[in-house]
Amino acid sequence: MFCRGAFNFFERHVIMAEYNSLEQVRLQKITELRAAGVEPYPTRAERTHTAAQAIAEFEAAEKTAGPGNPPAEIKAILTGRIRATRAMGKLSFAHIEDVTGKIQLFLRINELGQERVSFFDKYYDIGDFVQASGVLMRTRTGEITLHVHDYALLAKAVSPLPASKDVTQEDGSVIRYAALEGAELRARQRYADLAVNPDVRETFRKRARIISVLRRFLDEHDFLEVETPILQPLYGGAAARPFTTYHNQLKQQLYLRISFELYLKRLLVGNLERVYEIGRDFRNEGVSFKHNPEFTQLEFYWAYADYLKVMELTEQMVSTACHAVNGTYKIVYQGQDIDFTPPWKRLEMRQGIMDVTGIDIHAHPDAESLLATMRAKGYNPPHMATRGKLIDYLVGEYLEPTLIQPTFLYDYPRDISPLAKSKPGDPLTVERFEGYVAGFELCNAFTELNDPLDQEQRFIEMGRDYTAEDEELNLMDEDYLRAMRYGMPPNGGFGMGVDRLTMLLTDKHSIREVLLFPHLRSDEAGGSETRE
């Protein structure tokens, strides 16, 4: 009990000493390498070509030489990680992989001598980083290969990479053997996943490309990228439970933001006109295949625009991102053909609900009337207080799943949209749309409410919908109202989950496949050993 920190420290060292048999073999090799004067972790490396550059240069040299003629000699120093070895006594082959791909090494006693070939076979393992110099050649089977004249260790791997082997079939398809496949292990040890699964690396390259394209698109449309607080004294802009934290010196309760909205719109008051932010939101809610506690959000606000203009910009932006990543506007998501070519379908929510349920929400201006009709038609929503929530239920249960092709569902109930501007002449409806693709929500946007008196009223109404025990739910943001009182230009605002867009564009079912380090529970082994 006393000195608990020291106990944990000791315990940790015991855990660290638990090497498996494969690791013990490699540790022994490290000792022997040092004894032989080989530093397993040298400070510097040298490289003249990436794998891809070496292959391209050799092919170009072959072309220059012409068929049947030997190409000009190309010397190269390559670096990479050993992915496969094939030792044959006086010969040895290995594949190394760098960020551009794989290339084969060919070691022979003619150049290296028996001792150096055997030394490579004995001490170099899959997973080690190596450097090899030599001359490019083609083997008898036609593979462009580095004929090695010298080699060096760059970093020894103690733990074996999860072994995976590929064999390319005659039809070009690749069969993978014993690849790292467990979703949990892959997420927990993303480093190993990335190291052995090239398609995972490709997914995250695509993700980076998507974000880069979104940013460039908005920059080119004269939006200013800004950064607003993640630690906020009040949270708002969405309906979600926040994470709370505490500033020790200020003795202040703080929240991690659940949206950027209220801060970004303050900037419109400051005459910035067009602003956007790409960053992390945090929501203290359930985790699922499409929810992570922290996720990447894109929001922009556009002065003098309305939700119709935002729709047009949205379909342009998302289709541009799709084309940049996939080279086409048409993709397949989980077996469904999706076409992002603008313009996307526009569907009024009232009409959409009518199409799938036969209920006209305009005929039911209050919750009681709507609920009675729903019940009469056999719909049994869980207990819900407001008209908007009943409508939301109908949309979520019956309409959303039908929206496979990119669709803007527009004109939402006022009472579930406290930051959106009312539709002129229709007090129950606001100018809001959500973009749906493949049956789930991709983005959410509206003509922003800029009337400070109306906004104050909405905050009050919103507060009423929540019961007294929701003490934390303080939606009244006085500073935001003060900003709005200085005058906010009419504007259209937009929010989109970047992770979900990435899921769509990379054909991933789970958000965990597009997050490098998704949230997972503690992986400490043995439940009964945890003490608190």
Added chain:
RNA sequence: GGGCGCGUAGCUCAAUGGCAGAGCAUCGGCCUUUUAAGCCGUUGGUUGAGAGUUCGAGCCUCUCCGCGCUCACCA
């Protein structure tokens, strides 16, 4: 949080309540153009953790941990 399913060697997976196995990886041997190299041999396990039933548990029961699917929650 609820329901259903899963957890076996470093990785991918087998195993009617009856000696815990295979492929790849590892280790040793043979092999001078291989590519899942091949051939011969070898090693590797607290079957997620703990308890129970049983002559005997990877398998049945309970508790716990973790993951997956699903529901709830979720702009």
